[in-house]
Amino acid sequence: MNLSIPERSEYLKILSDSDQKIMGVLPALYPRELLWAFDLHAAEIWDPPGDILHANAHLQTTICPVVKKSLEFILKEPDVINTGYLFPHTCDSLQNLGTQVKDLIGVSLPVYTFYNPKGSFNNTTTKYYREILQNFQSMLEVSYGTLDSEKLQAACLLGHRIDSRLMDIQEARQTDRLLLGNQEYFQLMRAQEYLLPKDYMSLLEQVEILDQPSEGAKARILVSGILPPSPQILDFLDKLGVSIVADDLLAGSRRLPKFPMDPPDSPLDYLTDRFFILPPCSTRGGDLDERLHQLNKRSKSSKAQGVLFDLVKFCEPELFDHRLLVKTLREQKIPVLTLETELDSHLSGQDKTRIEAFIELLFEMVPR
Amino acid sequence: MSVRAELKYKIMKDYGAPAIMALQDIKKRKKRPVPEAFGPPLESNKRLKEILSRHYFLSRYVSGVKKVAWVTSGAPVELLRAFDFYTIYPENHSALVGAKKQGGDYCGIAEGSGFSQDICSYARIDLGHMLSGKTPAGKLPKPDLLFCSNNICQTVLYWYKAIAHELNIPLIHFDAPFVTTEQTEADVNYMAQQLQDMIPILERVSGRVFYLEIFEEILKRSMETSKTWGAILDAMKAQPAPMTIFDAFGHLAPIVSLRGLPVAQDYYHILMDEVDNRVTQGIGAISDEKYRLIWDNIAIWYKVRFLATFFAERKMNFVTATYTNAWAETTGHLNVKDPWKSMAKTYGQIILNNNLKHRLGLMTKMIKTYAVDGMVMHSTRSCKPYSVGQFDLRKAITADLDLPAVILDADIADERVWSEQQIHTRLEAFCETLEGS
Numbered sequence: 114m115n116l117s118i119p120e121r122s123e124y125l126k127i128l129s130d131s132d133q134k135i136m137g138v139l140p141a142l143y144p145r146e147l148l149w150a151f152d153l154h155a156a157e158i159w160d161p162p163g164d165i166l167h168a169n170a171h172l173q174t175t176i177c178p179v180v181k182k183s184l185e186f187i188l189k190e191p192d193v194i195n196t197g198y199l200f201p202h203t204c205d206s207l208q209n210l211g212t213q214v215k216d217l218i219g220v221s222l223p224v225y226t227f228y229n230p231k232g233s234f235n236n237t238t239t240k241y242y243r244e245i246l247q248n249f250q251s252m253l254e255v256s257y258g259t260l261d262s263e264k265l266q267a268a269c270l271l272g273h274r275i276d277s278r279l280m281d282i283q284e285a286r287q288t289d290r291l292l293l294g295n296q297e298y299f300q301l302m303r304a305q306e307y308l309l310p311k312d313y314m315s316l317l318e319q320v321e322i323l324d325q326p327s328e329g330a331k332a333r334i335l336v337s338g339i340l341p342p343s344p345q346i347l348d349f350l351d352k353l354g355v356s357i358v359a360d361d362l363l364a365g366s367r368r369l370p371k372f373p374m375d376p377p378d379s380p381l382d383y384l385t386d387r388f389f390i391l392p393p394c395s396t397r398g399g400d401l402d403e404r405l406h407q408l409n410k411r412s413k414s415s416k417a418q419g420v421l422f423d424l425v426k427f428c429e430p431e432l433f434d435h436r437l438l439v440k441t442l443r444e445q446k447i448p449v450l451t452l453e454t455e456l457d458s459h460l461s462g463q464d465k466t467r468i469e470a471f472i473e474l475l476f477e478m479v480p481r
Numbered sequence: 482m483s484v485r486a487e488l489k490y491k492i493m494k495d496y497g498a499p500a501i502m503a504l505q506d507i508k509k510r511k512k513r514p515v516p517e518a519f520g521p522p523l524e525s526n527k528r529l530k531e532i533l534s535r536h537y538f539l540s541r542y543v544s545g546v547k548k549v550a551w552v553t554s555g556a557p558v559e560l561l562r563a564f565d566f567y568t569i570y571p572e573n574h575s576a577l578v579g580a581k582k583q584g585g586d587y588c589g590i591a592e593g594s595g596f597s598q599d600i601c602s603y604a605r606i607d608l609g610h611m612l613s614g615k616t617p618a619g620k621l622p623k624p625d626l627l628f629c630s631n632n633i634c635q636t637v638l639y640w641y642k643a644i645a646h647e648l649n650i651p652l653i654h655f656d657a658p659f660v661t662t663e664q665t666e667a668d669v670n671y672m673a674q675q676l677q678d679m680i681p682i683l684e685r686v687s688g689r690v691f692y693l694e695i696f697e698e699i700l701k702r703s704m705e706t707s708k709t710w711g712a713i714l715d716a717m718k719a720q721p722a723p724m725t726i727f728d729a730f731g732h733l734a735p736i737v738s739l740r741g742l743p744v745a746q747d748y749y750h751i752l753m754d755e756v757d758n759r760v761t762q763g764i765g766a767i768s769d770e771k772y773r774l775i776w777d778n779i780a781i782w783y784k785v786r787f788l789a790t791f792f793a794e795r796k797m798n799f800v801t802a803t804y805t806n807a808w809a810e811t812t813g814h815l816n817v818k819d820p821w822k823s824m825a826k827t828y829g830q831i832i833l834n835n836n837l838k839h840r841l842g843l844m845t846k847m848i849k850t851y852a853v854d855g856m857v858m859h860s861t862r863s864c865k866p867y868s869v870g871q872f873d874l875r876k877a878i879t880a881d882l883d884l885p886a887v888i889l890d891a892d893i894a895d896e897r898v899w900s901e902q903q904i905h906t907r908l909e910a911f912c913e914t915l916e917g918s
Contacts, residue, residue: 238656
């Protein structure tokens, strides 16, 4: 299947030239529908291309490349970001980067923050999250005028449609009813980071879901981590006949509710509910048993034979969870491979060999 | 509660601990000579060692007598005190391991079991201890409960989650929203409600009932103790300063790990008296204080003696630090009449949970009020909330105040990352600049 996915920088340039208000949003969780309701387009900044040069003057060598690359991008003050930056509260490094950019470095655009509660959740957390949403709305109203409640309702409906379609596509991926290679599949998933929601919805609608499973891949794996593997790795896996049938990625399925939601009735209630039914995630301090359970569930439903952990160097939230996840999966005799990335485009010979050895092991296995 | 265990604990408390302390005292009578660069050592050091040794010693006998909680340094421990938990501070224990230059060994144990060497060394040391049982403190009691707050970092939540899973014990997490501009009413209410939500869980785990009057008494004591600690730090404004910040790194232990207990309150009165006395008599911590410095970030525990001597020999004294100040800065918000919200304000606004504009303002104020001539920043790979932003803080401070500054790349407790040559070169260059300024 050949999907026509616009290239990120060109697409954002066209939007910016057409006076679309664009906000640069850092990883990972934020109420996108609220931004949409103010006609603000969220362009997510995860791993902008290019070398890290100027950011090194502001950040230590032991800071993760997602944070460094984001800062490098911000320091360039790119024209496509014309409204401001939003720093959701994700980890210690991004937390500090938000205040560093706002209070010490200084950029010409406004800097906004959004707190995501951490730990185990209960009624107190739910009430608080709703208040955070209301405060965030009020903050945006200062700059963009009173919120049109109908627009928010429409934004939530569109968000709900996108979620539903993504769930269908994920389910189809797990059951071999999607004619997309790894590269194309993740291009599709990542297009939500920069396409206008209506454009993204149109793109998702173009995806053909087969009624019956196609010929299965030679091996099936699940990927876990922050971002999808690099295009080089995805391409390599495509060539080896390996399909990534499911994911546990922060930039992927950890941002999609665990189960289908009813269409929104009250927008803020809907956004609150949505936050609390996201899958367990290291960055929210989610329960380890619950994450293991979710990983096992996805692994079984997709018949994944092995798990590839693609970790971002110095990413503490993932590094802590990783040990237990690997230990438990190995106890369950599920093959595991861990790669560490600095988000560069290079696929080292050593990693290539390790991937090949891992895949050979899977080829020898009887599918689960 | 077992009668036998309680009896054993009581005997150890009343007779065992004093006997051990007396024995230690005899052993240590042969004192190490004090280098010339230093003034007379603090007499309170002896009492501090007694208190800490006793606390760790008695912890060996606490099982079956009191419930044990492992707690993070920024957590509102006063609530746990109301249930008579015996508290152990893994960060404090990791610092102890680090100070003994054993951090690398403990980290190695955690790394060998699958934890990454890129995670916080306090966490790796603690996990290494948990997995091996090794400790320089003899033996630490297993926790019945874990209590953490992300007001110092998110790391503690990931770390305590790993322990909770390994030991299959409950974890209470106090979620403290980061203060990006100022605390909102919603933030305060959220934290206040969380504290109240904890009561039934704490009652269940401890088997004790919550009494507001007891809690208020503890809160009052904690408040008074923090205030005294703040006054001790204030006394370092005197010239010469009666302590070095390296002394304060040690004397910090009770305010961190015994906060809310009478022993901490009493101890700081003793230290306060001694410090006041030294100020009156003009006794300095170093023999000839010529330059006054500020320290930023957690101590480099395995190099405290080296750094103290290095600077003292150059007539340089650290008179203030953002780190030691953290347990005094926000306690002014505590109010016994409004315990829950005042605790939310106190614990929610500590330096590491506050924005960098606040930190810049605080450091600028400290530099001015303590008459500081130079700044040493420890950029530690273990602590992101403390280290991310330091490069720009340095830039802002040196520009605004024309203050010489140096950044040392090191780690809090993993001595394997210490680069002697690089640090020495930087320190020498810094001292030259300071002496020439």
